[in-house]
Amino acid sequence: MRISELDGKKVAIWGYGREGRAALAALRWRLPGRPLTVFCKDDEVADLQAQEDPTLVIRTEVDAAALSAFDVVIKSPGISAYSSPKIDAELNGAHFTSGTAIWFAENAGAHTVCVTGTKGKSTVTALIAFLLRAAGERTALAGNIGLPLLELLDVQPPPDAWAIELSSYQTGDALRPAVAVVLNLFPEHLDWHGSEARYFADKLKLVTEAQPGVALLNAADARLREVGTALAARGQRVQWFNADDGWHVRDRWIMRAGRAVIDVKFLPLPGRHNWVNLCAAMAAVEALGIDPVPLAERVADFQPLPHRLQRIAEKDGLVYVNDSISTTPMASIAALDWYPGKSTxxxxxxxxxxxxxxVFAERVAADAPGAIITMGQNGPAIFERLKAIATATKFVLRESTSMEEAVRYAQEALGTKGTVLLSPGAPSFPRYRDYAERGKHFAQAAGFDGTQISAIPGLGVR
Structure with a gap:
């Protein structure tokens, strides 16, 4: 649905985070003076009132009856598509869309590379934008990575290419990307999707429903191998990364089939999972028809994204690493694979x-770190799960009630040498607004300036 199709309709925006603000700005730009309603939180009312817009109605109470009064509701991605009041309002005739869906309708001919996956999607999307820019392409980096697509609605001149990160909340809104990349599948966001099966199905909409020119999949993921085989059988063009005949990691080299292209010792990206991420990015650029091999030497200049195994600093013999983006146990395992042993x-x-x-408990039992400090809502349950293992393998296991306490316990366990690693394996809310705020708090608790670690390089059009 394009913005012009909203003219003459009763329209509401549900949610006033960054996506909601982008939607309001886009509608005010394209449809000035049209009556609009915004459903927001109590602490967002003052910001909306400050706009002094007489055609804007601000509401904080939302239910099915309120939503059903509108022809179209532009829903923020964090609001589940599978719960009330959205489902009830939909049954009553309300049509729901999103900023992402509107952007794709407005930019049907755009040259887009869309990336999703349980882990690594931000890094891969940023790498694709970096490589395309290195190849001379004017490229937009946007989406779930931190810049809503509607904030780039009328960029002039239009970019040559778009590198777009999509969360599982957004994959169903994409339309005809030139390349659709799915990195991996692990259970996540089950509270939003309702079940593991639905989460996987929603994630895969990027290749099963969006009609991509090329579906680029991880050959090492068993689920994706099945999906790719089924897609190819119905005529979809499928390509693979992390396979011996394409871009993959062998020993400590980034390989293109049998050709060694990049020695990983020159990469600014820590961890084998990040080397695989680079393979995905190289394969995506190749799928666009650009040879990435000549761009390989430029990768050394890539600036890693914050909160992803981010080495903050060293103080008093201890290195502090911020992996706040880690929201699944599998991500915490990947972090321990990079920082193994008793010094962590x-x-x-x-x-x-x-x-x-x-699975995390099994990993710890096989190769225990020096200490595990639990925190947050599920901290007590993790502590109980690990108690017997801690006794058997003799690592320090402590419960904490705050970030400051957790950092102090880690410091006490390590003494004057080692790595204090924040890799929570769980979402940040409700204690924090997002993972970035959690990462900043970790830095501050360790004695550093948390405001200096969170900028995402390369957002927007360059």
Whole structure:
């Protein structure tokens, strides 16, 4: 649905985070003076009132009856599509859309590379934008990575290419990307999707429903291999990364089939999972028809994204690493794979969304860190899960009630040498607004300036 199609309709915006603000600005730009309603939180009312817009109605109470009064509701992605009052309002005739869906309708001919996956999607999207710019393409970096697409609605001149990150909340809104990349699938966001099966299905809409020119999939993911085989059988063009005949990691080299292209010792990206992320980005650029091999030497200049195994600083013999983006136990395992052994104290825990920490417990039993400090809502459950393992393998296990306490316990466990690793394996809310705020708090608790660690390089059009 294009913005022009909203003219003459009763329209509401539901949610006033960054996506909601972008939607309001876009509608005011394209449809000035049209009556609009915004459903927002109590603490967002003052910001809306400050706009002094006589055609804007501000409401804080939302239910099915209120939503059903509108022809179209532009819903923010964080609001579940599978719960009331959205479902009830939809049954009563309200049509729901999103800023992402509107942008794709407005930019049907755009040359887009869309990236999703449980982990790594921000890094891969940023790498694709970096490589395309290195190849001389004027490229937009936007989407779930931190810049809503509607904030770039009328960019002039239009970019040559768009590198777009999509969360599982947004994949169903994409339309005809030139390349659709799916990196991996692990259970996540089950509270929003309602079940593991629905989460996987929603994630895969980027290749099953969006009609991409090329579906680029991770050959090492069993689920994606099945999906790719099914897509190819129905005529979809499918390509692979993380496979021996394409871009993959061998020993400590980034390989293109049998050709060694990049020695990973020159990469600014820590961890084998990040080397695989680079393979995905190189394969995506190649799928666009650009040879990425000549761009390989430029990768050394890539600036890693914050909150992803981010080395903050070293003080008093301890290195502090911020992996606040880690929201699943599998992500915490990947962090421990990069910082193994007794010289690491890892901080885990946050919002409890029912994920199983059994795989993490198995990893710890096989190769224990020096200390595990639990925190957050699911901290007590993780502590109980690990108690017997801690006794058997003799690592320090402590419960904390605050970030400051968790950092202090980690420091006490390590003494004057080692790595204090924040890799929570759980979402940040409700204690924090988002993972970035959690990462800043970690830096501050360790004695550093948290405001200096969070800028995402390369957003927008360059």
């Amino acid at each position: 104290a890892i901080l885990v825990g946050g919002y409890d969304r029912g994920l199983d920490w059994g």
